[in-house]
Amino acid sequence: MKSIYFILALGISFVATAQNKIIGTVTDADQKPLANVIVSLPEIHKETVTNETGNFTLNTIPQGNFKISFSLVGFERKILSVSVITSETTVNISLAPSITHMDEVIVSTAFNKIQSQNVMKVEHQNIKSLQQKGAATLIEGLATIPGVSQVSTGTSIGKPVIRGLSGNRVLVYTQGVRLENQQFGEEHGLGLNDAGVESVEVIKGPASLLYGSDALGGVLYFNPEKFANSGDWSGDFSQRLFSNTLGSNSSLGLKTSGEHWKFLVRGSYNSHADYQIADGDRVTNTRFNETDLKAGIGYNSSVFSSVLRYNFNKLNLGIPEEGISSAQFGFASGAEQSKGRDVLYPRQGVDNHILSLHNTFYFKTSKLDADLGYIFNDRSEFEDSNVAVLHMELATFNYDVKYYLPKLGKLETIVGVQGMNQTNRNFGEELLIPNALTNDFGVFGTTNYEWKSNVIQAGLRFDNRKISTENHGLVGEEGYFEALKRNFNSFNASLGYKTNFAENVTMRLNIASGFRAPNLAELTSNGVHEGSNRYEIGNADLKNEQNVQTDLNLEYKSSHFELFANGFYNHINDYIYISPNGSVIDGNNVYDYVQANARLYGGEAGIHFHPHPLDWLHLYSSFETVIGEKDNGDALPLIPANRWNTTFRGEFNIKNWWTAGFATVNIESVFDQNNYSAFETKTNDYTLVNLSLGGKINIGKTHFNLNLNGNNIFDKRYVSHLSRLKADGIPNMGRNIVLGLNFMI
Template sequence: MKSLFLTLFIGFSLWASAQNKITGTVTDTNNQSLSNVIVSLPEIHKETITDKEGKYGITNLPNGTFTVVFSLVGYTTKTGSITLSGKEIQWNVALEESIIHMDEVIVSTAFNKLQSQNVMKVEHAGLKSLQQKGAATLIDGLATIPGVAQVSTGTAIGKPVIRGLSGNRVLVYSQGVRLENQQFGEEHGLGLNDAGVESVEVIKGPASLLYGSDALGGVLYFNPEKFANPKEFKADFGQRFFSNTLGSNTTLGLKTSTENWKFSVRGSYNTHADYQIPDGDRVTNTRYNETDLKSGIGYSNSSFSSVLRYNFNKLDLGIPENGIAQQSTSHNTQFPRQAVNNHILSLHNNFYFKNSKLDVDLGYLYNDRSEFEDSNVANLHMKLSTLNYDLKYYLPKTGRIETIVGIQGMHQTNTNSGEEYLIPDAQTNDFGIFGTANYEWGKNVLQAGLRFDNRKVTTEEHGIEGNEGYFAAIDKNFDSFNASLGYKTNLAQDFTLRLNIASGFRAPNLAELTSNGVHEGSNRYEIGNADLQNEQNLQTDLNLEYKSTHFEVFANGFYNHINHYIFISPNGNVIDGNNVYDYVQENARLYGGEAGIHFHPHPLDWLHFTSSFETVIGQKDNGDYLPLIPANKWNNTFRGEFNIKNWWKEGFATINIESTFAQNNHSAFETRTPDYTLINLGLGGKISLGKSVFQLNLNANNLSNKTYISHLSRLKSDGIPNIGRTFVLGISFMI
């Protein structure tokens, strides 16, 4: 730790005192001023927007060479490189119209490149676009992204699935730090609220090079909402209503900034009754209530920037055990229920030197999870404390080569105070060191990296040997070397190829190593295995994309081989009426991909048609199918965009037809799931009534009130359908 402080002190002494500034005007190709153009320097997290005359200005910039990005919906994103050395630079830019897409800066990958420059295909979705689809929760919105699904328990609990992998195989990042919330549990959801989230990035494939253990299947990276621009004060209010669950979601946000300081705070409250199935019955105790608070404070100057964020999330969740029983529209949860308090504190620092940069991310997470069976005394009470650190040093650029070296680590403790134990008291310590380089020439980009990780797990003995709930003490080390290699090129104008080969790993979690008892909600007696090895995978990805003014097409294919895949298997014994399952390992493979088009016909400039298909097959080496593999899905959307005079702007109307195929490739412990088709409608835009301006969204999901059961629903074994028809009304406005 002393060496870290010494490094930072030396860095402070080397800072330059230059006050660089960029100003200019942004127009279209007809020399007409463009307002609300986002002008950003992603490498140093600086951003502003153009005013009504198309003018912009960014101050307090460090010395060095940086990429500047100009982006506006409906226009081609423009980038350029600029060298700052203690003076003001004027830069005027003209943007060309491009109806179909806007290039995005990808934060979750190593070098924060634009998607068009990135060697890896990363899905990027703004939360506003997900909410326009009528999603009730954050995980509902994520499940509309090709290659992403969810394992759900009613409407309250959802766990992300990326190309057939879920649980501890998918890593979630929020506020720049890894989310740790006992995600091994089947009844443990994402635990994040969409309020105060700007966008999400999805890495579909092993990302252990940057993120270490648990990123074997992919990463969900949530970007927090941006601060206000300098000298601005903004306040907004949003309200959504959900007919099916008689639910509501309320949010209020405030933010302001000076040239150096930034402040934000947002609170939200989410409440839902039991969800209703198409025949009119409600699924008992699927109700839930959620309180969420997010706040942030930032400071930046020409040499340094720092952002401190805090998120408190409180969940009161009903656990459905009796299926369709007592009918009620109450929002008060019954027994059994969960109470989860989650705290995330993160500190993100950037230190700018003459030709290099140091990023220091620190995070502290505290997850307090209680389960109440039949009284207000918790049967199960787990407290998880996690301290994360992540240091990345961006070396001075050498010719066309950019290089990053870094270290990451985690110290985690789990303690129990209830009568029941799912996992023992334990400590987990991670340490990783890595390096990665990016080489760009012409229309080609090559990126490679190497990493070493160590995870140490120690647990305490608990209980009486030979009895249920006994945990033997373990002291285990898990080591892994991983590498990645990616290549991107333009085969022709507007035609891009990306090829990536990467390895990843996942150390066994505490439940897999130590379980000895009936797992809540599973109705099975699970026995862990302290001799489990790392899961180690190697995945190959191929991405082809063609983008023109009026047409896009993409095809993504992958093959993922996993050594020592961990799963549970019945051993034929029965304890207290529950079948006994062991945690075992076997090699496995997953393969499939996504393909789609986006067509914007000319001269029907108001019309968009998108279509995507996704498929994944998961098998063990003996040919048996893996559990929890999502069914093939075909998604089609017609979207019309319009303006009605001056009172309805940015208007849209959508018709979505979501066809899910029958899942016949199920594991031995699952059953076949029939096919189904859902029809969803959407309408919205920015409406002006006098001096009042508000954003309106109206959705009708499952319009035909189709009775269906998702293959990944945990209520499927009880024959309980998913949610029926629901109308969603959302209104938001600036105060």
């Protein structure tokens, strides 16, 4: 914590040495001025819009090299490199029309390119577009992205799955720092609220080069909402209502910005009753309540910029599997059907604090980025009273320092160090894992070379993880943990190439390695896992999981048609899984953590058709598949079924009172899952139909955004293969009508 305050104070002590600015004009292909073009320098959190004559001004710009972005709906996004070496720099630009999707700036990769220039295929989704699909939670919205699924326990607990890998194999970043919240547990959800989140980027493949251990399967990178433009202030209030869970999600945000200082704050409250299945019954204790607070302070001068953000998330959620009767589809024995929101026992209480500080120092031809993060996760489980039987506190301090070397022609290079110090402490009667200390340290370098339509990117990294645990309990009894000291090392590399075969055809080929050190549960477990009634025994001799993945991406884009195809092959050495050893303890089968080589392969393919002259109509269709198996041919667990998703979207304006209107019909077809592990069963196919309608409503001086959804509109009874309630025969959610309103203050 002292380090955070020291760097913040150091940054604010810098005094602006010059008032540099960027001015310019944006026009269309016929040299007519374009108004309302968003002009931004994301590196220093500067943004403005062009006026009616197409002119813009960005003040208080440091000296150095920057990427300036120009975007307007209906036109191609452009990114220009600009060198600010004098007090006034002029940038004039023309934008070409485009009626397909807007090219986005990718933050999660090293060089912050727009997607069309990026050597790695990254899925980018605005949270607003996910909310338009009527998702009740953030992870539910993420599961609509091709290649992304969720392991769910009702509506309140969801864990992301990327191409068949989940848990500690998927790394989550928020506010620029890695999220640590005891994610090894099957009943431990994401713990993030979508309010105050601008967008999400999904890296589908090993990203250990940039992020170290636990990025073996991929990365979810959440970008927080932007500050207001300089000299502006704004506020908004949103309300969403959910018919199925009788749920309510409210959010209020305020923000203002001056030339140097920026402020924002947002509060949200989310409350849901038990979810309802297709026949009208409710699944007892799937209810939850969530409080979320986000705040941010930003400062920038001509030599320095800094952003301090804080997020507090409080969850009170039911655990439905205790006392479940499968014959009653998940209703607690003897419990009456209830629409109440007061969480029953057993339940979880989770408090999560995230404090992040992002600093950038500018040195004319180079720059230094320093990200510091402190995460405090307080997790308790209550069986039948307010006395916690399980109480864990996880404190994590992490740092990420990158130096961007002076550019040599078309060669860009970054070197950096990353690390983490983590302490886990137990205070309850039961222990899932022992008290432990984890230290990570990594050093890396990556370089990017671009010429014409070609890009080559390569990198190398070394990581070290040290884990030490305390002795606890009595030898031979449940809950005994022997003191452990382990040291894990790994070298990883990546190589990527992007080129345009023709004006409209792009190819990306990437080969990368990744690793994951075994987590504390895998190393030390000694007890009954209540959710699955297994007695699990850890293995202190486990080795790193180490993988190599090859990705091939092909894209075709024209004015009215887009096509993409992604294929991957992922080989994992020493994949960690549990296996029965044939013995029984206290009526529970005993499982050991063991290792074997494994492979996953598959991909995603899709189209976007925008027929002319029906400029209001869009057709999106995608198919995704993944196969996961050990080298002996046995299937891996938690592999999502093949999925085909098709959406028809119409866009319209009704005079001036309903603008940016849209209506969609979505058909989601999930195939049989016949490839399942020894602990799973076959899952039947199903098809869901979802509808949505929305837009901006203008009534006099009142303006608000409307979103109306009908999910599973035909009230289909189905079970997802990745639902943890599947083993008890409990179906997923039935029909859900969602009404969302957003008012600008």
